[in-house]
Amino acid sequence: MALLVTGVITGLGLFLAGVPGAAVPERTTTVSVSAGETLADLAERFAPGSDTGAVVAKIKELNSLENAVLVPGLPLTVPVAAEVAEGGR
Template identity: 65%
Template sequence: MSILAERGPARPATPAPAQPRPVRVLRGRRGEVQRPPTRARVVAGRRPAGAPSAAPRRVPVRWPWLVALAGASCLVVTGLGLLGGGGASAPVPESTATVSVEQGDTLSALAARFAPDSDTGAVVARIEELNRLDQPVLVPGLALTVPVADPAAVPAP
């Protein structure tokens, strides 16, 4: 028979799990993630002292393009106005004739009939001026002096 000498407590066959490191609790900062000590912390948009400042972001210059676009649009609108205006119409004729107003005639109809190439609004204004008309109401049989482009086209009274 053999005698075993006690040498201390017997070890278990499987190693015991390692004890976890104690967690450091920060008071007053609950829920905030801990950052590694090597990372700079930016607080409220300020950089810590000694940190390299980033170059300010350069915004591309757009105002010259906007000025050029505005100028080009003004030129286009002006060009369309000149082309769309119908060009220069013939001036109001200098020669006049006396005509009798018929039933249903208006000043603009008379202007279109006797000065077809001229601006109708300008001819109407000239008829009102020549006859000292305050109102555009015409009475049949009224004699009016109207500018005429072709005196031969006026019917004989």
């Protein structure tokens, strides 16, 4: 019985670990970095509900960023969710 319970718990853990957040949006927009803003902040603001880590990776890829040091005023291309791009409609 203990083996069965352990197997079920392990199986559920593996299944749930494999369920990612929403996909990274295909649509992009260009934004200007504000003072103190991080890539994670941008990911959460422009692609809410998506996997933040995946969105950050996409921002780095789109902008050829080697490191995550951001300068205020720096223009960045970021993925943007449809509801954000359309003003929350």
